[in-house]
Amino acid sequence: MKRNLLFLERVLFGDGSEPFHGVYALKINGQLNRGQLRAALARLQEKYAMLRTAIGIDATGLPFFHTPPSRPDIPLRIVERADDDDWNRETVRELGTSFDIKNGPLLRITWIRSTEVSDLIMAFHHCMCDGGSGVALLNDLLTLLDAPQAEIGKAPAFRNIRDLIPAELLHNRRNRFKAKFSAALVHAGLSLGSLFISTKRKSGPRSGGPRTGDYLVNWKLGSEQSKALFRQCKQEGVTVNTAIGLALMEAFKAINGPGAHGKATCPVDIRRYMPEVKRDMLFSYGLALNIGLKQAFGNSFWEKAKTLQIHVAKQMARLDPYEFTMIMEASHRSVHKLRRFLTYAKVGNDFMFSNMGKLDIPAQFRHFTVETIYSPTVIGPFANPNTIITTTFKGQMDFSFVSNQEFMQRATAMQIREKAMEILFETVFIPDSVRL
Numbered sequence: 001m002k003r004n005l006l007f008l009e010r011v012l013f014g015d016g017s018e019p020f021h022g023v024y025a026l027k028i029n030g031q032l033n034r035g036q037l038r039a040a041l042a043r044l045q046e047k048y049a050m051l052r053t054a055i056g057i058d059a060t061g062l063p064f065f066h067t068p069p070s071r072p073d074i075p076l077r078i079v080e081r082a083d084d085d086d087w088n089r090e091t092v093r094e095l096g097t098s099f100d101i102k103n104g105p106l107l108r109i110t111w112i113r114s115t116e117v118s119d120l121i122m123a124f125h126h127c128m129c130d131g132g133s134g135v136a137l138l139n140d141l142l143t144l145l146d147a148p149q150a151e152i153g154k155a156p157a158f159r160n161i162r163d164l165i166p167a168e169l170l171h172n173r174r175n176r177f178k179a180k181f182s183a184a185l186v187h188a189g190l191s192l193g194s195l196f197i198s199t200k201r202k203s204g205p206r207s208g209g210p211r212t213g214d215y216l217v218n219w220k221l222g223s224e225q226s227k228a229l230f231r232q233c234k235q236e237g238v239t240v241n242t243a244i245g246l247a248l249m250e251a252f253k254a255i256n257g258p259g260a261h262g263k264a265t266c267p268v269d270i271r272r273y274m275p276e277v278k279r280d281m282l283f284s285y286g287l288a289l290n291i292g293l294k295q296a297f298g299n300s301f302w303e304k305a306k307t308l309q310i311h312v313a314k315q316m317a318r319l320d321p322y323e324f325t326m327i328m329e330a331s332h333r334s335v336h337k338l339r340r341f342l343t344y345a346k347v348g349n350d351f352m353f354s355n356m357g358k359l360d361i362p363a364q365f366r367h368f369t370v371e372t373i374y375s376p377t378v379i380g381p382f383a384n385p386n387t388i389i390t391t392t393f394k395g396q397m398d399f400s401f402v403s404n405q406e407f408m409q410r411a412t413a414m415q416i417r418e419k420a421m422e423i424l425f426e427t428v429f430i431p432d433s434v435r436l
Contacts, residue, residue, distance in 0.1 A: 001049045002066040003159050005127065007328040008285040010335045011128040011342070012380070013063055016055060016101040020380035023094050024122045024134050025087045030368025032118050035079070035109060040144035041074040045105070047140065048155045050128055050282040054104030065128075074105055081114035087121065087374065092214050094123035095379050096401065101125075106136070129282050131356055131376050131389070132269050136280040138373075139361050146365040153281045161329050163278045165322050175326060183330035190337035197344045202212070213405040217413050218374055219421075221397040225430055229397070232428045236423065238305045241266065241355040242312055244424065245291050246305050248388060251420035252350040253293065255412060262293035262350040269356075274321040287324060289315040290349075301427060341380040349387035358392045375400040 005013060012020050045051045051074065053065045067144055079090060090110050099106055104130045105348050110121035122138060129137070131351055142150050169175055221229070233240050253260040270277055270286040295311035296304035331338075356375070363370050375391045375398045385404045390397055401413055 001053060001157065002064060004062055004064045005055070005284075006161070006325075007331055007335060009127045010063060010332070011338055012109075013055065013125075014339055014381065016099070018381040019096050019098050020126045020378075021095055021099075021123050022126050022129060022376055022378040023091050024132060024138055024373070025091050025125075025375045026120055026138070026373040027087065027371045028118045028120065028368050029116065029371050030118075031116065032113065032366075032368070034076070034111075034160060035149065036145055037076055037109065038073075039100060040141055040146055041076065041109065042151065043148075043351050044137065044140060045071070045074060045146050046136070047152050047283055048280075049157045050155075051105050051107055053106065053128075055101045055106075055127075057256050062420055068102050068103060072100075074107060077108070077110045079110060079112045081112045081117065081119065086112045087119040088218065089217050090119070090292065092402075094121055095216075095377060096212070096214050097123075099125050115287050115412070126378060127284050130286060131354065131378070132271060132286075133280075133282045133284075134376055135356075135359055135361065137282075142361065142365060142370065146367050152220050153280075155282065156278050157281065158276075161325065164274065164387060165325060169322050170326070175323070178323070179326035179330040181335070182327045186327070186331050187334045187337070190334050190341055192335055193341055193345065197340060199340070199344050213411045214379055215330045215403065215405065216377055217401040217410065217412070217417055219399050219417060220372075221399075223395040226392065226395055226397045228430045229424070231339075232302075236302045236305065238302070238309045239312070240354075240357075242291070242309045243305050244355060244420075245307055246293075246296055246301070247355050247420045247424035248353060248416070249291070249296075249350060250319075250423050252414045254419050254423075255415045256350075261348060261350050264291050265289075265349055265352045266291060267354045268316070268319060270321050273319055274325075278390065281393040287319050287321060289319070291326070301423060321408070345383060349384065351384070351388055354387075354389045356389065356391045359392070363394050372396075372398070374398055377402045379404070399404070 014020065050065070052067050052071050053069050055063050056066050057063055079086065090112060091194055106125040108123050112119035112121070122134065124134065143150050143152060164171060170341060230240060233243050245266060249262055249264055253262055266289050268287040268289060271279065273287065289312060291308060291312060296308040297306055299303040359373055361370065361373065373393045374393065375389045377389065377400045378387055378404045379385050385402065385407055388399065388401045390399045401417060
């Protein structure tokens with residue numbers, strides 16, 4: 001396999017020196033062994049061509065995925081389990097530790113083991129894989145740990161943009177002109193903006209060895225709390241994503257005061273709009289929408305949520321993955337300027353928020369039980385590391401909030417968490433016996 005990185009893959013890759021990783025962590029009740037894990041990881045590499053790749057740089061400086069002559073196995077690191085917080089510490093470690101880009105692979109596993117309970121940490125470079133792809137990887141890994149001979153098929157992979165965009169759209173003269181014109185505007189805007197950016201300002205040491213200062217705050221809602229929130233959102237005609245996003249923005253404003261921006265970015269799974277990206281195709285980026293307190297009008301929380309929902313719906317209706325991808329692919333000369341802007345420019349929003357919804361992963365296997373799957377985490381070298389992701393597993397919503405101490409103190413993140421949940425559940429009916 002050999003292909004050039006797409007524009008947004010290059011944005012996530014940078015020059016390969018700085019960690020930009022996604023991490024899944026889960027807790028398993030049951031016995032595992034090294035041989036099982038090694039065999040399962042080998043089968044994963046057989047299915048997914050991208051798990052056999054490294055990244056090279058051609059003579060013009062362009063990065064490309066390729067399969068090295070000698071394919072390294074997926075690294076497996078084993079840690080003895082001491083307590084229930086080991087997974088958190090190891091997740092943070094994996095978020096800040098670089099991959100061997102030149103030799104690959106771009107995925108690794110940490111097994112935190114004990115006799116009856118294990119935590120598995122799956123880390124991947126974000127330029128290769130997003131959260132949706134991570135669900136497919138995790139599901140296959142668990143399937144193979146339970147049944148080593150299970151048939152998991154071969155994962156589809158794309159060779160270039162022609163595999164992602166229908167020919168009638170890709171070769172349309174109007175579409176091509178619009179993509180080039182939009183790319184020129186992007187380049188001009190970034191060039192102008194770069195004149196006012198100083199590279200001397202950067203939060204936290206984020207290159208070389210394990211990155212320091214990163215942290216992870218994780219919490220869960222009980223089953224009854226989760227059901228109550230889902231029920232209230234349905235009753236109000238508001239998505240769970242909008243309700244939580246609004247609560248978080250209001251919490252940032254309440255805790256940070258004038259320092260809050262009242263804005264957030266929300267990734268959207270591109271698979272919902274681009275059927276060419278299959279469920280088990282390793283793909284690294286999606287679409288995005290922006291939300292802000294200025295679009296939330298009303299006296300009560302739910303009145304504000306409803307007006308914000310109208311704004312969100314309008315943005316969602318305008319999302320066009322094919323046009324977006326064509327514009328991005330016409331913008332390769334701007335990749336370094338965009339990286340510079342994202343890394344050093346003044347921060348304009350409070351956080352990135354993603355609600356991935358219900359995880360399509362079984363809890364009960366023949367030989368073990370998945371007790372919990374923690375929401376995935378991702379953090380990179382950009383100016384604002386605040387990232388909040390939520391998932392639902394076994395009827396419980398789980399939240400992961402990652403940031404860096406030099407950008408936002410962990411104590412502040414804890415205050416925001418408490419305030420957001422207070423705002424969110426202020427008018428949601430929950431029996432006293434199960435309240436927060």
